[in-house]
Amino acid sequence: MSVLEVDDVVVEFDTDAGRITAVDGVSLHLDTGETLGLVGESGCGKSTLARAIMQLVPMQRGSVRLEDTDLGSLSRRELRRMRHRIQMVFQDPRGSLDPRMNVSALIGEPLRVHGIGDRAERAREVAEAMELVGLPAAVADRLPSELSGGQQQRVGIARAIVTDPAVLVCDEPVSALDVSIQAQIINVLDELRDELSLAMLFIAHDLSVVRHLSDRVAVMYLGQIVETGTASEVFGQPRHPYTHGLISSVPRADAESAARLRTARRLVLGELPSLLDPPSGCRYRTRCPYATDQCAEAEPPPEPVGPADGLHAVRCHHWRTIVSAAPEPQESATSQELAI
Amino acid sequence: MALLEVEDLHVTFRTASGPVHAVDGVSFAMAPGASLGVVGESGSGKSVTARALLRLFSITDDVQISGAVHFDGQDLLRIDERRLRAVRGGQIGMIFQDPLTSLNPLMAVGEQIAESLRLHRGVSRSEAAAEAVELLARVGIADPEQRATELPSSFSGGMRQRVMISLAIACRPRMLIADEPTTALDVTVQAEILLLLDELRRSEGMALMLITHDFGVVAATCDDVQVMYAGKLVEKASMAHLFDRANHPYTEGLLRLVPRFEDAHTGRLHPIGGQPPITGGGGSSCAFAPRCSYAVDRCLTEVPPEVAVGPQHLSACWLAADRAKDATEAGRPWRRAQ
Numbered sequence: 001m002s003v004l005e006v007d008d009v010v011v012e013f014d015t016d017a018g019r020i021t022a023v024d025g026v027s028l029h030l031d032t033g034e035t036l037g038l039v040g041e042s043g044c045g046k047s048t049l050a051r052a053i054m055q056l057v058p059m060q061r062g063s064v065r066l067e068d069t070d071l072g073s074l075s076r077r078e079l080r081r082m083r084h085r086i087q088m089v090f091q092d093p094r095g096s097l098d099p100r101m102n103v104s105a106l107i108g109e110p111l112r113v114h115g116i117g118d119r120a121e122r123a124r125e126v127a128e129a130m131e132l133v134g135l136p137a138a139v140a141d142r143l144p145s146e147l148s149g150g151q152q153q154r155v156g157i158a159r160a161i162v163t164d165p166a167v168l169v170c171d172e173p174v175s176a177l178d179v180s181i182q183a184q185i186i187n188v189l190d191e192l193r194d195e196l197s198l199a200m201l202f203i204a205h206d207l208s209v210v211r212h213l214s215d216r217v218a219v220m221y222l223g224q225i226v227e228t229g230t231a232s233e234v235f236g237q238p239r240h241p242y243t244h245g246l247i248s249s250v251p252r253a254d255a256e257s258a259a260r261l262r263t264a265r266r267l268v269l270g271e272l273p274s275l276l277d278p279p280s281g282c283r284y285r286t287r288c289p290y291a292t293d294q295c296a297e298a299e300p301p302p303e304p305v306g307p308a309d310g311l312h313a314v315r316c317h318h319w320r321t322i323v324s325a326a327p328e329p330q331e332s333a334t335s336q337e338l339a340i
Numbered sequence: 341m342a343l344l345e346v347e348d349l350h351v352t353f354r355t356a357s358g359p360v361h362a363v364d365g366v367s368f369a370m371a372p373g374a375s376l377g378v379v380g381e382s383g384s385g386k387s388v389t390a391r392a393l394l395r396l397f398s399i400t401d402d403v404q405i406s407g408a409v410h411f412d413g414q415d416l417l418r419i420d421e422r423r424l425r426a427v428r429g430g431q432i433g434m435i436f437q438d439p440l441t442s443l444n445p446l447m448a449v450g451e452q453i454a455e456s457l458r459l460h461r462g463v464s465r466s467e468a469a470a471e472a473v474e475l476l477a478r479v480g481i482a483d484p485e486q487r488a489t490e491l492p493s494s495f496s497g498g499m500r501q502r503v504m505i506s507l508a509i510a511c512r513p514r515m516l517i518a519d520e521p522t523t524a525l526d527v528t529v530q531a532e533i534l535l536l537l538d539e540l541r542r543s544e545g546m547a548l549m550l551i552t553h554d555f556g557v558v559a560a561t562c563d564d565v566q567v568m569y570a571g572k573l574v575e576k577a578s579m580a581h582l583f584d585r586a587n588h589p590y591t592e593g594l595l596r597l598v599p600r601f602e603d604a605h606t607g608r609l610h611p612i613g614g615q616p617p618i619t620g621g622g623g624s625s626c627a628f629a630p631r632c633s634y635a636v637d638r639c640l641t642e643v644p645p646e647v648a649v650g651p652q653h654l655s656a657c658w659l660a661a662d663r664a665k666d667a668t669e670a671g672r673p674w675r676r677a678q
Contacts (some may be wrong), residue, residue: 041526042497054591148615178382183597183611190608205526212599212609235601249531250601251556254583258560261531268528270482271496298675 002029003199004053004086005168009062011052013043020275022048024223025062030167030199037214037231038203039246043272045223046203050171053201054088055079067166084114084163091172093152097144103130104140112207114163129158132195133188150181156171157188161196168192169201174209186213207250211235216311219243221273222283229305229312239314241267241322242284282317290318342369342410343514343547344393349407351385351392351571352620358596362388364621365569366407372514375541375548377579379557379594380568383616389568390517393427412514430460433508433546437520438502442507443492447504450476450488453510460511475506480538498529502536509540515547516540522557534560554593559583567591570627571620573646576634577653585667587655589632626658634659 011023018228023045030036038046052059055071064071066086071079087110090096091222097106104126111122128139129209133154136211144152153173160168169188174182190213193200210217211231218228219240227240245267248260269287273279279286285295294317305319316322351363363385370376378386393416397403409416412431416424427536436442444452453475454468463471469488474486479502492500501521508516518537522530525538538561541548550561559579560567566576567590586592593612614631621627629639638658646654649664657663 041528172596179594179597180381180612180615183609186599187608187611198508207527208599208601211601212603247601249527251530251534251554251560252601253555253559253561253595255580258535261535261560264528264531265535268531271499 001031003032003067004030005063005065006049007063007065008048009052009064010060011048011057012060013048018276021223021278022275023052023059026220026223026225027062028218028225028228030201032166033193033197034216035193035200035202035214037210037217037219038201038220039205039207039210040220041246041272042203043222044220047171049205049220050088050169050201054086054169079224081314084110084116085165086167086169087160087163087165089156089160089168089170089173091123091176093149093156093176093189094144096156097152099144102141102143103135103147103155106144106155107162110159110163116163125162126158129162132161132192133158134184137248148181149177149255150184153177153181153185154188157185161192161198164196164271165198167199167201169203171203172205175204175206182209185324189213202209207235207246219246221271221286222273222278224283224315226284226300226316227312227314228302229310233305233312239312239319240316241288241290242283282315284316290322292318341371343372343374344370345408345411346389346393346409347408347410349389349392350405351388353675354402358619360618361571361620361622362477363392364569366571366573368566368573368576370515370547370549370563373541373545373547374564375538375562376550377555377562377565378549378551379553379555379558381553381567381594381616383618383620384568385620386568387519388436388571389520390551394432394434395519396428396434400673410596412559415490426460429456429508429513430511431513432515432517433511433513433518434521435501435508435521436642437523439497439504440492442504443500445492448489449492449495449507450473452489453503453507456507456510471512472506475510476503476507479506479509479540480532481506498525498533498652501525501529501533505533505536505540509546512544513546515549515551517551519551520553521550523552530557533675537561546668550587555582567594570603570617571622572627573654574628574656575654576646577650581650581653585650585664587649587653587660587663587667588628588657589634589659589663590628591655597640626656634663 006028009023009026012019012021026049040046061082107129108122108126111117111125135154174185192198202213214231217231218225219236221242227234227243233246234243238247245264248264251257266289269289273286282295282298282300285291299314300317302313302315304310305314347367349366353360353362366389380386391397392405393409405417436652450472453472457463457468457471473484473488476488481487481499481502495503522533552558562579565579565582566573569590577589586595596610599609612631617627625641626639626644629635644656644658646656647660649655649660
């Protein structure tokens, strides 16, 4: 049973230059204890999708069901009562914390807002959350400005988990942190997911981090999910040329590094088109080396890859014939081994 | 004959809370056309080293530089401002993480490039304008005649970095210093910029010094790598050699720190405990010892010297020789540990 069901969500915005569709018919689901990684480049709509799921931006179409409740059908008051079950961790820990509140007040704030527990219970919950995210009790009285970047992000995470949510939405939670701090925060999220059976939507542009944390992944391009499946399917045997291009773009510390970047350059041509004037048919066709007339005429529907009841799906007219889009055989062998 | 030779470079900032030894006795050399990646965490001194080569500090910085920076027969630390200005942007080009801070927001990009050409090479106005368009084309900007007339704000992040690169290579420098040039960019754009830097280095015969926290970025663009910690070079090697034979515990820590794309979930990551010293180097011990899981007594009382552990491979660690032996026997210590 899915704890979160997102169905055919469309989010449109008016900008100075005209109306854009930032999220264009996205569906996804999350099971308890599962992490779904959402990847894509700036402007692909992944953060807007997160905000739509959190009911922070209005949707033009579609629904978000949290634990079988349609969030869009709730009154403001009812929605506020549901909010403690879905929480968010932001990119900039400092900017999301009130500089005048100390650590324990910051972590206890969501409990007070939602009217959860009495004073003593809240203090217990705060202490427990601090322990879960690895904050020493000694920092409880400190202000955000007296904390390191890593500690600030731990406070951000503690605030999100203190209300015992079913779903945690993390929007680039480590991209503002130095590498050694990143590793600590990734481990915290990894441990929390296991200990609290959280369902996690993990948004990041760093594919290595996403692969490390995610059970499944969804790849977004110009507002649509172009490929989704288990992390080992999508990253090990990508079917969409864009997914393959993204993966090849990751600079790896090995001797094939530059060669892989040249592959990426062949698979992702030119520049990102404007959302004001998205391409007809397949959104990716203007940058795709395999595009044909068919791609301009018809929008490819999501098609299952492999068994029809499997999780791997791709939106590409030509995925069956693009054999060259498969990565080096050695790597696909590894991903098959891992899948067993 | 080296193009650049840095000898015992020290950079000390005097701050309200005392001196910070940001660069603490760094020596290295680069041959013409060489490519060198400099890797470390924030605060390791890698950017300060690069800035010190050209004395690029803010006038509000209370900074002391000593040592020598021999470039093309002159010591950049000792020449006067006028000659140094000719080197900056002339013989040595620089690009930074955020191109917006180095571009004039109110001037068309073509004009900015042309201005640099007139200043450093003394070409005529019309020649400079034509060459600016050629340069924009060379860094992969489509429709360069039109784009040359536009302001930096009308370019995307990746295109802006291309403009910055065209400006940096305009005077055919013998060396390009790139400080985290792709950190703010999307991964497909990063791939293009890294390939562009690599291709330009080869076609122009420029030396490239690339500063980054990402070994993957170094692997894609550089033959050699040096790792900095607390203002010191702790390891130097060819990148190809380092894949298999990382010696210094800090290098090993950095390599194990980040999830590697080719690994699916391999359990928890291995953060390096503790934090780099905020006062930089200058101590009488190995600066990494407090964070090092291999540290022995000697590490806390004496600064380790650079030890040769392989061909063109140096490691500043008291355990370097033993670790080199282990690596030869087992290979990839930073992988084995996972």
